[in-house]
Amino acid sequence: MTSTTAPTRVCFQLLVKPELLDEYIARHTPVWPEMLEEIAASGRRNYSLFLGEGGRLIGYYETDDDEAAQAYLTASAVAAKWEAEMGRFFIGLDGRPDQAATPLAEVFNLGAQLDAARAATPSTPNESTAS
Template sequence: MTRVCFQLQVAPELLDEYIARHTPVWPEMLAEIAAAGRRNYSLFLGEGGRLIGYYETDDDAAAQAYLAASPVAARWEAEMSRFFVGLDGRPDQAATPLTEIFHLDDQLAAAAARAPHEESTPS
């Protein structure tokens, strides 16, 4: 599984409309996101229109390709593109990916693997 986090900038003057467009998202677009193999998908909006997105997928390249070929996603992204500042291309294809530097479960698993195994001593 791959965890993907990305950043976009929503034009501050369009924030209210952007939020309204996501409450709710078109049912057919939700279905396409799921069919592409993206799950646990969230968007977080910060001060000034800073948008952070996160999702998990087994094959991000395949998910990207699926959505790039989807007429539903093309319609959605065409309508959404006007909300973003400094973006060249479709938002779902041109968002700036962020580099993951920490994940709790991964580090706990690595720490457990490094921990010395306690040996039981016979009484």
């Protein structure tokens, strides 16, 4: 599906149990091929996970329709199996990790601010080429 609007950027946070960090990393190197295909089929792209100190996990992806992507994964038997296995890795999580992660508010985006700044600045003809 091609969209004429900017994609939705989604960032979320989870906390991995410190005693399970090595196993969590091993489960993602690599992720099941069929789960990778389901994520892509849902419409999520540029999906990354970043692991910080103390098990702080930050995830990021882009999508044209996050509600549709979420619904697709909710209905997926592959995703349900993956999430059921992954749930034990997280602290303070109630529900499937893909549905219960804490979303983060975007407060800055370089591309969006550059576009806005450029749109607000009137362009002036290049004086060296004026006749």
